[in-house]
Amino acid sequence: MSNGILKSESLQVLPFLPYAENALEPVISAKTIGFHYDKHHKGYVDNLKKLVAGTRFADMTLEKIMSETAGKSDNIAIFNNAAQTWNHNFYWQSLRPSGGAELAAVLQKKIEVSFGSLDACKKELAAAAMAQFGSGWAWLVMDSDMLKVVKTANAEVPMTMSMKPLLTIDVWEHAYYLDYQNRRADYVKAVLDTLINWEFAAENLGC
Known part of the structure; x- marks a missing residue:
């Protein structure tokens, strides 16, 4: 799987946001970021750690877990939580304060x-x-x-x-x-x- 600029992501910790929770206001409020990052995103990280504990996936990167579990019905919960962790990591990087600027x-x-x-x-x-x-x-x-x-x-x-x-x-x-x-x-x-x-x-x- 080719994952773009994001480095191989560990599932062990919730990555830091690349900006303050209120940095995207008024388009996205600090309250929304707080729930989205601290509840939803963190929830995927925590669920994934529980799901892979003691399995062959425990020490894999998110990309490797997704590659190993995509399309596998017996590992759908692991894929969903790994992919949603990765998707959110990527989403936060896809936004920035004062974005929409001039392109390279x-x-x-x-x-x-x-x-x-x-x-x-x-x-x-x-x-x-x-x-x-x-x-x-x-x-x-x-x-x-x-x-x-x-x-x-x-x-x-x-x-x-x-x-x-x-x-x-x-x-x-x-x-x-x-x-x-x-x-x-x-x-x-x-x-x-x-x-x-x-x-x-x-x-x-x-x-």
Whole structure:
């Protein structure tokens, strides 16, 4: 599995947020970050540690656990908690205060070749985020030599489809409901306009 810029992730600790809990306000409130990071994200880490204790997965990285358990019905709980831990690690890096800034030239060119323009890319990301029925994720990925937008349900990850993730938007309700209630479109637009971390995407692309 190709996991982009994130280093091989241990499941033993909850990674630090890359910014303060209130750093993404007013788009995402400190209260939402507090519940999302301290309850949901931490819950996946804690559940995973319990599930793998005493098993062959206990000392594996998250990426290795996902690779070993993807599509295996007898290990679905382990995969779900490993993938959701990894997805959240990646999501926090996909956002930054004062995001949505100017793109690196190589990423800009790749986006223009793949989508026509940055606006077209953002529209596809927004459409994928809105089209995901129920819980899931919208992703900008590298697929072969082209960029694509894909959506995944629940804990699924692009790596199981041999795609390299560049950035993601969490569309599970706990990511936005305290701030936006059922207005997922408003949350997605605000993230894409002001918080999305194109530098992280460029680093994952290798720019």
